[in-house]
Amino acid sequence: MPKSSMSIVQTREDDPQALLRRLFRAAVEAADPMVCVPPHLPERPRGRTVVVGAGKASAAMARAVEAHWDGPLEGLVVTRYGHGAATDRIEVVEASHPVPDRAGLDATRRILELADGLGEDDLLLCLISGGGSALMSAPADRMTLEDKREVNRQLLACGATISEINCVRKHLSAVKGGRLAMRAWPARVVALMISDVPGDDPATIASGPTVADPTTAGEARAVLEKYGLAVPEPVARWLADPRAETPKPGDERLSRTQNVVVAAPSLSLAAAREIAEAEGYRILDLGDCVEGEAREVGREHAALARAVAAGEGEVSPPAIVLSGGETTVTVRGEGRGGRNAEYALGLALALDGAPGIYAIACDTDGIDGSEDNAGAVIGPKTLARAHALDLDPAASLEANDAYGVFAALGDLVVTGPTRTNVNDFRAILVKG
Template structure:
């Protein structure tokens, strides 16, 4: 294949390979338990994980999973509840309560299979005593606007919840728990995916307050007072309630990037994985990627072209305006500005769950002509970036990447082809 002839198709094939590597059916098949089973779950991939489990499981089965509103997918034997994302609402409160009810009163011989994926933090709202749903909503909105990485946001969320940070596992005790995780958190820290409903957190109120201060997050006074109180609600990870827990990360950004690299090699283009846990401002991460791509294009270092540069993780966007976008289009618009004079660089950046930001696109494509094509339409790339309006930019030049919900979620996928 000559990647010059159809760069978009080439980059799309790499994204498809990455998503396929996180397919819930294959991941569940490799991790089936034995015995009477109650399935619970939360996250953007929870229904697809539950559907896979139903197909692969022959014995009695019951349970409940919570997913993002609007998905429309259903299971045969497992109940599905839809709730709000990315900011919780009353449906999230109801979902958390129902999950707690499902695991309450179980026996030692029972087995709970927890299907956890990214997005579960917002889908499950269960404020600690003294806090309200309005507090959780305010916290969610403030976190999303702060520019804090997902790992930091989930530390704060965990401290304010009656279901996160292992508290769902406490409710299920003495049943055994098998937690299967599709990770969207850089580094695949199990307790941070969906804020770890079945995985105890070692972080404290003080850790949460440090994050609030570091990222200048404006939280309701009642929340700050709660985190500042002398009573510590942290669970002991060595508590006997967690002694029979089995936690497995069954899909992740690392595995998906490896699949994309293998696909690229099969198509005749060498691939390099720059990292699977990159965090930081999307526009700044883009500058680093652009610098590497330019070095390859102009000097054949640190890699000789043609080559595909792959990376994953979760970038962030500190909102400065109310433009339409998402972290991947923001990354690409910044990248496009820095490669505007570099014919031979083509990029795709997308969220592996199929939806990035407030619109219906997974991400977008960019290349050396993006800025010039915008200018021809009387659009200023730098001004659009300053307004966090990357969606408008790529919609104008017909370079949005649309996939629809993919049924999985292992965070950002970035592929930069240098030829």
């Protein structure tokens, strides 16, 4: 039977923002590699076991493998600067994200060499997580790293979706879109993945280095044309070359490859939901596939929260609206702030001080874009407090400077690198 309104009042945590931060911690902990990796480790092979990987969680995943593997082990993973972890047998290299650098390029070339050296009795254990697209980067054919950097920079700035970005990345890479697994043939390949993408499609996680690619080079060209991007000549020339096509489903060289998603945004949302319900809140779960321009999604969610507060929503207060996924930011100004801070500021502006509504928006990797915060929290007094400091939140949003507003208010959520990544976490609390 549903809880009575009296029991809800009695069990609900008094500090809304403290509860929201606790929900975020639960979401991150559900994707801890030490928890989610060991149950999915494959059987030990007759030959060598070589571990490779890339992503914001790859170092922590490597540490989890070492702690639970009973045989010989070797390999290399590449992760973002500051996201490394102590390992004994698997080398960890740190490199740049979201724009690839020389360290990532050199590490990727070494990963490809490891894959090339395997035989039928060997196992290539791949540890893949969000961020792997930029971290495991090796340009195809005669493109340079600078060519790929320029394309990546334009894609991130133009508002392209993560699916569109990954489509282009796959066709410019020597490793993505199934090419890593192809290089390891005829060895067995097992890829353990921590998903940061809507729908948890293995072909999209880190641009699917071990997954046959259903997208085409023609679709990659269409993305560049859609956003009017002026790409370097070697990129345009390569995308017109038949060799730019990635391995497709049914390719024999991928027939010994197994891809397993070991952690996903939906599981993290479920962990947060369990705590919220135990506190007596009704839940409206929007799912883990929310996409769109960050500030616009913030406005849409503000309207939804207002409806809940007015008793006109799908649930009645006290309630918490949960969502995951990955929004985008079209860069117009020169301020600071990732997509979660921009979402939060857009939400606060649309709520305009509506009473009893609080929210948190954070990236589960602990880094919102390229800043040092995971995201931010807001409440009914956010705008009034900002105005008292002579800040103009609306102008700051136009300048893409949400970080500046929340830093001044002391409302940034700072966790440091969490060494996992299941995309963004958002929760809106509507008090009764």
